[in-house]
Amino acid sequence: MASTPPSSSRPTRAWPTAHAQRSSEILSSGINAEYGIFVGGFSQGGAIALYAGLTCQKKLGGIIAMSCYLPLRNDFPASCTTNKDTPILMCHGSSDPVVQFRFGQMSSILINGFNPTIKFKTY
Secondary structure, three states: OOOOOOOOOOOOOHHHHHHHHHHHHHHHHOOOHHHHOEEEEEOHHHHHHHHHHHHOOOOOOEEEEEOOOOOOHHHOOOOOOOOOOOOEEEEEOOOOOOOOHHHHHHHHHHHHOOOOOOEEEEO
């Protein structure tokens, strides 16, 4: 069993797709992204939401990430420029059999170092 969350795998198709979809939705919606656009996900979707949200060049209203970790953690805080103060809610089950609780916890501690608005909840 791994002692640290994965950091070197690059789902190269997921990040650009997530960014392109968000940018397209933001531009076409007419919604002020800073107040009305949130990204979120569960498990691997949560990992994509965290990474894509933190690296998005558009200001977001918030990020919701459930039972996940921050992939490519070594890219941070340098990769986070626009959403350094975007509210983040991370929740993780203490008995999660798929994504170890400590990976979520370690990710929240790392993010807190550059985005103190993060809230980490255990369920």
